[in-house]
Amino acid sequence: MNWIKENYFITLFLGLSxxxxxxxxxxxxxxxxxxxxxxxxxxxxxxxxxNKFAVDEPKEVWIKNVMVMNNLQTAHIRAGETLIIPEIRDNFHFDHGTEIASDSN
Structure with a gap:
């Protein structure tokens, strides 16, 4: 306890850290x-x-999120408009199938 009182600046530094x-x-x-x-x-x-951008969630949920983000009352959109959409995630998977090496074709 005395060490803490004597070295209050170290204690304060550690606490703030x-x-x-x-x-x-x-x-x-x-x-x-x-x-x-x-x-x-x-x-x-x-x-x-x-279909293009909703990778991790159902399409209906993605559409509702886009409608909320853009204050759309209906699902109708027009060419030339700019829409804000959620983060675009790449659908990337390492496993494209398993191939086993063998001598036969």
Missing amino acids: VVFLTTFVISNTISTEQQHQIKIEHGDSLWELA
């Missing part, structure tokens, strides 16, 4: 969804855009 690191870790683990803008082309629909 813990608070800073905790804040840093929490702020980086909270997922802030990135947003991207796309320009609507002739023939595009929200359903087609969901």
Whole structure:
């Protein structure tokens, strides 16, 4: 206890370091969804855009999210408009099938 009183600046430094690191870790683990803008082309629909960009969630949920993000009352979109969509994730998988080496064809 006397060591803490005598070296209060070290204790204060360590305490502030813990608070800073905790804040840093929490702020980086909270997922802030990135947003991207796309320009609507002739023939595009929200359903087609969901087929293209909704990788990890059902298409209906993706469409509702896009409608909320863009304050759309209906699912109708027009060519030339710019829409904000959730983060675009690549659907990348290492496993494209398993091949086993053998002597026979």
